[in-house]
Amino acid sequence: MTDSPPPAARLAALAAAMADETRAAMCMALLEGRAWSAGELSRITGVTPSTASGHLTRLLDAGICVTERQGRHTYVRIADAETARLVDSLASHAIPGRDAPYTVPVVAASDPLARARTCYDHFAGRLGMAITDTMAERGLLYPEGVFELTDAGREWCARAGVDLESEYRGRRPIASSCLDWTERRRHLGGVVGARLCGVALRREWVARTEEGGRALRVTDDGEAAFGELLGLAPDAWH
Numbered sequence: 406m407t408d409s410p411p412p413a414a415r416l417a418a419l420a421a422a423m424a425d426e427t428r429a430a431m432c433m434a435l436l437e438g439r440a441w442s443a444g445e446l447s448r449i450t451g452v453t454p455s456t457a458s459g460h461l462t463r464l465l466d467a468g469i470c471v472t473e474r475q476g477r478h479t480y481v482r483i484a485d486a487e488t489a490r491l492v493d494s495l496a497s498h499a500i501p502g503r504d505a506p507y508t509v510p511v512v513a514a515s516d517p518l519a520r521a522r523t524c525y526d527h528f529a530g531r532l533g534m535a536i537t538d539t540m541a542e543r544g545l546l547y548p549e550g551v552f553e554l555t556d557a558g559r560e561w562c563a564r565a566g567v568d569l570e571s572e573y574r575g576r577r578p579i580a581s582s583c584l585d586w587t588e589r590r591r592h593l594g595g596v597v598g599a600r601l602c603g604v605a606l607r608r609e610w611v612a613r614t615e616e617g618g619r620a621l622r623v624t625d626d627g628e629a630a631f632g633e634l635l636g637l638a639p640d641a642w643h
Contacts (some may be wrong), residue, residue: 527598
């Protein structure tokens, strides 16, 4: 068995992975919490795709970033919340008084699919992310690593009319995460995500748009329901 490198060597390797302006710029972009493709990071940082790939390999090998697949596409994101806090602390130390990480738009904000849509059978877009983020902030959902519904989350589901009591006959988990292609962050899926979306459609909190497809619009009843259940205001998805 090979001995692991001493602590000083591991620290030096981590620092070396960050010690490049292009890789630092990639990390700054990824601090938004979104996932980006190698091609997008290439354009953001102004380097060739092959150069970007080499830099990403260094970040992946150092454990700063991980890859995540969505369909045919592969995206890169910060490995976890602890790593994000580390990178953010370094950035704040190096850039006193800096604002939040710069934002790179993924899709036009006015696009109906970006506001609210279904992703298979659960919410996606800004509405899906607002629900996910608020549930995490209120202690209803544990969002690190594998999504898990908390005990408080199960009680919330009962109040919201989301049935989790009837046993789900299949391999689908109660809660799971799905990478949102417009927000490039993980939103709530699984049984709870699907059944919450089903309740919202049945109670007409949301409705299909006139154009059809997956785009949704939140109705007046939906604005009231999301406000009462999660404290969400319309600007959360507009």
